[in-house]
Amino acid sequence: MGTVFLAEDPVIGRRVALKLIRLDDSGSAEQQRMLAQGFLKETRLAGVLHHPGVVGVFDAGKQDNLAYIVMEFIDGQTLDGMLHSEPRPELATLLDVCRQAAGILDYAHAHGVIHRDIKPTNVLVQHDGAVKICDFGIAKVMQSTEFTLTQTGMAVGTPEFMSPEQVLGQPLDGRSDQWSLAVVAYELVTGVRPFRAESYTQVMARIMTLDPEPACQHNPALPKAVDAVFAKALAKKAPDRFPNCFEFVEALERACLGASAPAPAAQAPSIRTPAVPTPALPTPPVPTPVVPAVAADTKTPVSEPPRKTGSPTKLIAWVVIVLAIVGGAAWWLLFHHSPPAPAETVESPVSPSPPPSKRPPAVRAASPAATLTRPATSQPAASGLAAAESHAVRLVTVPEGVAVTIDNKPDAVCQSPCNMDLTAGKHTLQANKDGYYRLVKDFEVDGQQPEITFTLVQITGSVWIESEPAGASISVDGTPRTEVTPAKIVLPVGQYKVKWTKEGYEPFEHEVTVSAGLSQIKPTLAKSSH
Numbered sequence: 001m002g003t004v005f006l007a008e009d010p011v012i013g014r015r016v017a018l019k020l021i022r023l024d025d026s027g028s029a030e031q032q033r034m035l036a037q038g039f040l041k042e043t044r045l046a047g048v049l050h051h052p053g054v055v056g057v058f059d060a061g062k063q064d065n066l067a068y069i070v071m072e073f074i075d076g077q078t079l080d081g082m083l084h085s086e087p088r089p090e091l092a093t094l095l096d097v098c099r100q101a102a103g104i105l106d107y108a109h110a111h112g113v114i115h116r117d118i119k120p121t122n123v124l125v126q127h128d129g130a131v132k133i134c135d136f137g138i139a140k141v142m143q144s145t146e147f148t149l150t151q152t153g154m155a156v157g158t159p160e161f162m163s164p165e166q167v168l169g170q171p172l173d174g175r176s177d178q179w180s181l182a183v184v185a186y187e188l189v190t191g192v193r194p195f196r197a198e199s200y201t202q203v204m205a206r207i208m209t210l211d212p213e214p215a216c217q218h219n220p221a222l223p224k225a226v227d228a229v230f231a232k233a234l235a236k237k238a239p240d241r242f243p244n245c246f247e248f249v250e251a252l253e254r255a256c257l258g259a260s261a262p263a264p265a266a267q268a269p270s271i272r273t274p275a276v277p278t279p280a281l282p283t284p285p286v287p288t289p290v291v292p293a294v295a296a297d298t299k300t301p302v303s304e305p306p307r308k309t310g311s312p313t314k315l316i317a318w319v320v321i322v323l324a325i326v327g328g329a330a331w332w333l334l335f336h337h338s339p340p341a342p343a344e345t346v347e348s349p350v351s352p353s354p355p356p357s358k359r360p361p362a363v364r365a366a367s368p369a370a371t372l373t374r375p376a377t378s379q380p381a382a383s384g385l386a387a388a389e390s391h392a393v394r395l396v397t398v399p400e401g402v403a404v405t406i407d408n409k410p411d412a413v414c415q416s417p418c419n420m421d422l423t424a425g426k427h428t429l430q431a432n433k434d435g436y437y438r439l440v441k442d443f444e445v446d447g448q449q450p451e452i453t454f455t456l457v458q459i460t461g462s463v464w465i466e467s468e469p470a471g472a473s474i475s476v477d478g479t480p481r482t483e484v485t486p487a488k489i490v491l492p493v494g495q496y497k498v499k500w501t502k503e504g505y506e507p508f509e510h511e512v513t514v515s516a517g518l519s520q521i522k523p524t525l526a527k528s529s530h
Contacts, residue, residue, distance in 0.1 A: 091188075095185075164236050181233075392419060393419070393420055394418070396454070407428055428442050429442075467500050470484075472505070508526075
């Protein structure tokens with residue numbers, strides 16, 4: 001936001017960065033006055049941060065229609081410039097930038113300052129690798145007053161880095177900056193941003209309703225543990241995130257160490273491989289005894305024919321006897337005791353396990369019977385159990401009356417709350433309701449949760465309500481508000497009746513349409529005739 005110039009302080013001859021923001025692009029004269037006051041207040045607040053990683057603020061003020069801030073000049077490049085440079089910096093270098101940025105942000109949070117606009121262009125990296133963050137406090141003024149709006153009603157800034165609570169205009173703490181830092185880190189390790197779309201409205205809808213794609217999906221070299229770290233840092237609810245920015249980056253570094261593990265692991269075998277062939281232990285003692293043993297057996301029948309010629313004859317005789325016994329027993333079992341046959345065939349595969357080495361022919365004769373009986377008895381039963389494994393689940397949404405679809409199947413549609421029989425495992429829910437962001441959520445069915453609740457986020461918009469003259473009281477649909485004009489009010493999208501009242505003036509009532517983004521209305525109140 002604003003334009004930055006390289007300037008020189010004529011008094012002491014040092015180079016400085018001069019940021020200018022035009023106030024005449026910010027609405028009415030009253031809005032410009034409020035913006036200038038807030039701008040100076042926030043820059044003074046940022047000026048109390050005495051940290052080597054915070055870009056120093058030397059002066060701030062207003063002249064004519066320009067607000068200006070004089071800052072420390074940083075000789076280096078932005079993190080955004082590093083990401084687009086060739087060659088791309090090493091992962092360790094990028095993680096070091098995140099670590100330094102986390103320490104700076106935690107320092108600011110400890111002093112009650114929230115940045116609100118962490119993105120690669122606000123992170124500066126000097127030639128020695130030291131990191132500095134600029135624009136502390138400025139984002140609060142620009143976003144809280146909504147003065148710098150484009151024609152589409154979107155606040156100036158980069159929506160891809162806004163936390164859910166920031167999108168909703170809720171109170172912020174340091175965990176909002178942690179979300180933004182996590183988005184930056186996600187882009188550092190994958191090359192893409194986690195929430196991308198064609199328009200700002202779609203980006204904010206994704207931030208509110210969708211979980212980020214696993215980082216490993218975009219960079220397969222990353223270990224799976226990285227996905228869990230990002231899932232926590234990018235949790236929709238601030239209490240579910242890390243306690244501070246540094247703990248997030250520390251967890252990310254620990255997880256990313258797994259990415260460098262394959263390199264040492266790949267080198268380790270190359271170090272051990274020469275050690276495996278080199279030892280002469282396997283070659284002389286182990287293989288050599290085996291080879292002579294085989295050679296001795298091959299020569300033994302030649303040197304001792306009497307011993308070996310007799311034993312095969314006896315063995316053949318025993319095999320004939322055994323086959324006769326087995327054949328007779330099989331004939332008797334098949335034709336005289338047919339009912340128990342299935343029981344015998346089921347048990348026979350268990351009992352023949354000892355004799356196979358002694359009776360190879362018997363084993364081969366029995367194995368076909370076993371292979372025929374097993375598929376007929378056990379396998380269908382197992383597949384039947386797997387197919388029947390389903391659980392009754394009650395699907396509840398906040399609010400109720402939401403159109404729910406499971407796994408994008410036309411026959412798995414209901415209106416919440418509703419009951420469904422779902423197979424165990426992972427499923428995808430899609431929920432749609434007018435006035436709410438579309439919800440797409442994965443969930444698990446394991447039989448342990450008979451009821452699963454999903455919460456939809458209401459689509460809200462902002463209305464900048466003014467009056468001429470200012471200081472009028474406001475009521476919406478008959479309910480008095482605490483704000484007086486000019487004021488920004490956040491309401492769910494829809495139609496409202498807004499009423500202005502001010503002593504000495506006639507009440508004024510008007511129907512206002514609230515849509516996503518920002519709308520503005522400024523009536524002129526008529527003086528009372530009483």
